[in-house]
Structures are given as structure tokens and as C-alpha cells.
Amino acid sequence: MRIFLDTANIDQIKKAVKMGVISGVTTNPSLVAKENTADYETVVKTICGIVNGPDSSVSAEVLSEDAESMIEEGRIKASWAPNVAVKIPSTAAGLEAISTLSKEKIKINMTLCFSVNQAILGARAGTTFVSPFVGRLDDIGHDGMQLIGDIVTVFDHYKLPTQVIAASIRNPLHCVTAAKVGAHIATVPYSVLMQMINHPLTDIGISRFLDDWKKVSQK
Numbered sequence: 001m002r003i004f005l006d007t008a009n010i011d012q013i014k015k016a017v018k019m020g021v022i023s024g025v026t027t028n029p030s031l032v033a034k035e036n037t038a039d040y041e042t043v044v045k046t047i048c049g050i051v052n053g054p055d056s057s058v059s060a061e062v063l064s065e066d067a068e069s070m071i072e073e074g075r076i077k078a079s080w081a082p083n084v085a086v087k088i089p090s091t092a093a094g095l096e097a098i099s100t101l102s103k104e105k106i107k108i109n110m111t112l113c114f115s116v117n118q119a120i121l122g123a124r125a126g127t128t129f130v131s132p133f134v135g136r137l138d139d140i141g142h143d144g145m146q147l148i149g150d151i152v153t154v155f156d157h158y159k160l161p162t163q164v165i166a167a168s169i170r171n172p173l174h175c176v177t178a179a180k181v182g183a184h185i186a187t188v189p190y191s192v193l194m195q196m197i198n199h200p201l202t203d204i205g206i207s208r209f210l211d212d213w214k215k216v217s218q219k
């Protein structure tokens with residue numbers, strides 16, 4: 001499973017890239033607004049310059065609601081950098097936009113996906129990625145991770161090339177389950193990435209090794 005960072009915070013992205021563990025970033029209007037900038041283009045171009053490996057992907061969301069405007073906006077956002085994936089919502093207008101843009105070889109991340117049916121339709125329309133929102137489903141008492149598993153099963157069954165991004169990840173256990181059910185990618189907040197790394201036994205082990213080493217080196 002590949003790991004993307006779900007943030008528009010440049011410092012966090014730089015730190016995660018230095019560790020060599022992320023190959024993509026997903027942004028959305030809320031995440032960009034949180035960084036207190038209205039300049040989506042500058043943010044996305046900066047991120048694309050930092051996360052720029054051969055298989056990298058940086059998602060930038062459209063803000064339009066009708067198909068024609070989404071298509072226009074999608075073309076513009078895709079022109080910002082070669083590794084941009086245009087994020088388009090799982091709506092009828094979104095499907096129309098995905099269908100047009102995917103034929104132009106523009107990479108798409110179909111977002112705000114909450115059902116297997118939406119995922120199937122996105123794949124048929126030609127989306128590169130589909131992002132089921134696990135945490136938001138859990139929040140309303142549904143099993144978000146079950147949806148990830150169901151979509152992976154259906155895509156495998158029909159050999160559909162669309163990749164599943166487990167999105168709206170809230171904790172490290174979500175990442176483990178997403179990997180077990182076969183999600184291609186998990187997009188995680190920086191705090192969850194840190195939780196994936198940290199383990200108290202690792203910290204205890206390091207300090208014990210260092211204490212023991214000090215004892216012999218003082219002899």
C-alpha cells in the first residue's frame with residue numbers, strides 16, 4: 001500500500017518526503033483554507049515541486065458544481081504540473097467531467113465517495129483514483145473500512161484499473177485495516193503518519209541500548 005499525505009501544510013510535506021515514505025499528497029479546499037491561503041495554485045505548485053517522483057500524485061480539487069465548469073477548471077488545474085490529479089466529486093456532473101477529462105489523459109481522483117455504486121460508476125467513467133471517505137462513514141455509524149474492502153473486491157473481480165485511496169483516515173488502525181483489505185493507497189494526516197511510526201517499545205529499546213553502551217564505554 002502506498003502512502004499519501006492528506007494536508008496542504010508545506011512543512012509537514014517536506015518532513016514526510018525526507019523520510020522517503022510518501023509518494024503523493026491529497027488536498028481539498030478545507031485543508032488549503034486551514035493553512036490560511038486562498039491561493040490554491042501556488043500551494044499546489046509548491047507541493048508538486050516537493051513531491052515529484054516518477055509515480056507521484058498531488059490531488060487538487062475543483063470548486064465548480066456543473067460539468068462544463070468542472071471540465072474547464074480541471075483542465076486548468078491539470079496544467080499546473082504533470083503530477084496533478086484533478087479531484088472531482090462523486091456526482092452526476094462529476095461523472096460527466098471525469099468522462100471528458102479522462103479521455104484527455106488527465107488524471108482524476110474521484111472524491112467524496114461513499115458507496116460501491118459510486119465507485120463502479122467512477123471507474124467506468126475513467127477515474128484514475130477513487131477516494132472512499134472512511135472516517136466520515138464511521139462518524140455516522142457506518143463501517144467505512146468495509147466499503148474499502150467491498151470496492152477493492154469489485155475492482156479486482158472486473159480487473160478495473162482504478163486505484164482505491166482510503167481517505168478520511170482518522171487513526172493508525174485505519175491504515176492497518178486498509179492495507180489488509182487491499183487499498184492501493186492510504187492518504188493520511190501528518191499526525192497519523194507520526195502515530196504509524198511511533199512505538200513505546202522502540203523508544204524504551206533505544207534508551208536501554210544507550211544506557212548499556214554507556215556502562216561499557218565508561219570502563
Ligand code: E4P
Pocket residue numbers: 006026027028111131133135136167168169187
Ligand atoms: C481526501 O482526499 C480528503 O482530503 C480527506 O481524507 C478528508 O478527510 P476528513 O474527513 O478528515 O476531512
